[in-house]
Amino acid sequence: MIRSLRFAFTMIELIMVILIFGIISMIGADIFVKIYDNYILSRSMNTLQTKTELALEQIAKRLQYRIKDSTIARLSANSPNYVFLSDANSSYEVLEWIGYSDAALKGRWNGTINAPGWSAFIDLDSPNTSRFGIDSPGSRFDYADAIISNLSGGDISLSNGGSQKPAIVMDGHVGDYNVSSYGWHPYVDNDYALQVSCRNFNCGTNPTLLDFNDTVSEKEIYEHYKLAWSAYALVPQCPAGINDDCNLTLFYNYQPWEKERLDQNASSAVLAEHVTTFRFIQMGDSVRLKLCIGENIYDNNISYCKEKVVF
Structure with missing residues (x-):
């Protein structure tokens, strides 16, 4: 009588196989999580880029029709302190023309x-x-x-x-x-x-x-x-005590020659939310703008910055 031999995994081999599959699964899951995180980050950056470029384009379209000698920088929306734009430093927050x-x-x-x-x-x-x-x-x-x-x-x-x-x-x-x-x-x-x-x-x-x-x-x-x-005026409007998460607001439809002022008589529209940086400087007859817009992703703050020169 001939007996057939049957082969099977030992307990140690089964444990090793399960361990190997577990390691592979963990690595694979981590890869998928990173791929998804990168997708979310890339999508957010693309969205921030679009928002920043659109806001700058809207600003540029209005600034290009400015009366150049009338352009000033003001310390804040309700401040009586202003200077001709070419004399402004970084402490001036409001661009007005x-x-x-x-x-x-x-x-x-x-x-x-x-x-x-x-x-x-x-x-x-x-x-x-x-x-x-x-x-x-x-x-x-x-x-x-x-x-x-x-x-x-x-x-x-x-x-x-x-x-x-x-x-x-x-x-x-x-x-x-x-x-x-x-x-x-x-x-x-x-x-x-x-x-x-x-x-x-x-x-x-x-x-x-x-x-x-x-x-x-x-x-x-x-x-x-x-x-x-x-x-017109561009004004960063920030919550109390915060200067890196603001709304950039356009004020319009007011007439200084009628003794009107932007903080009391103007209409307004928000051009961009979550603005982290808004800077401007005059170079000759041109105005150089810098705008950064941010977003919070998984408790991490990201931002996209772009500069534009308006002649």
């Missing part, structure tokens, strides 16, 4: 061409150009009035005597330049931002003529000008 109305400059279609709302030129030889007002050939202030009124929610008008007024800013201040003359809080004067309205408040009848609100003072009138209806 008067922007000219690019939308009104582009105007609208008149049936033949896209007519500008304001031409940016003054006829210095016209009898309508004096301390009482200006003649701006090629302008369609009726178009500009409609655009500005729509953008401001009806607050600003060239044709309504009871509304607040846009202002024109002359290009070419010489000698006596003083940034406070744009009307910044605390109000000194608005010699550089001159309130205007259409002749007899009728832009349709007088589409190229503007009257100064102040008809008494003598004025320096140059050939080129810009039409403005709002100032």
Whole structure:
């Protein structure tokens, strides 16, 4: 009688196999966890990059239409302390400027061409150009009035005597330049931002003529000008005692030449949340911006930073 032999694992071999599989499982699980963590981190960085770039792009689109000599840095939103941007240091948190109305400059279609709302030129030889007002050939202030009124929610008008007024800013201040003359809080004067309205408040009848609100003072009138209806400010708004997790807020629709100020009269919109760094510096005629946005991942703080130069 022949007996067949049967082979099986010994207890030690089974234990070794189970131990090996356990080690492999632990290594595999750790690999999968790291892969998932890297995915979450990569996705978060991509999201932060997109948010930072979009916020900077929105800032740049407004800053490129700034009146360069009007740009100031302020210590805080309600602070009376400000300096011309080129004189600012890192202690100044708020960037503020008067922007000219690019939308009104582009105007609208008149049936033949896209007519500008304001031409940016003054006829210095016209009898309508004096301390009482200006003649701006090629302008369609009726178009500009409609655009500005729509953008401001009806607050600003060239044709309504009871509304607040846009202002024109002359290009070419010489000698006596003083940034406070744009009307910044605390109000000194608005010699550089001159309130205007259409002749007899009728832009349709007088589409190229503007009257100064102040008809008494003598004025320096140059050939080129810009039409403005709002100032703008970028303000980091942080919780008490925290300076690295803030909202970067845009303030707009307020008029320094009407003695208005950003912390009391402006509309506002949040451009970016969880801002860890917002810095700015003037280099010649350009403004260099740095923006960092952060996020908390698994109790670890990560941030993405980007810089942009606006000419």
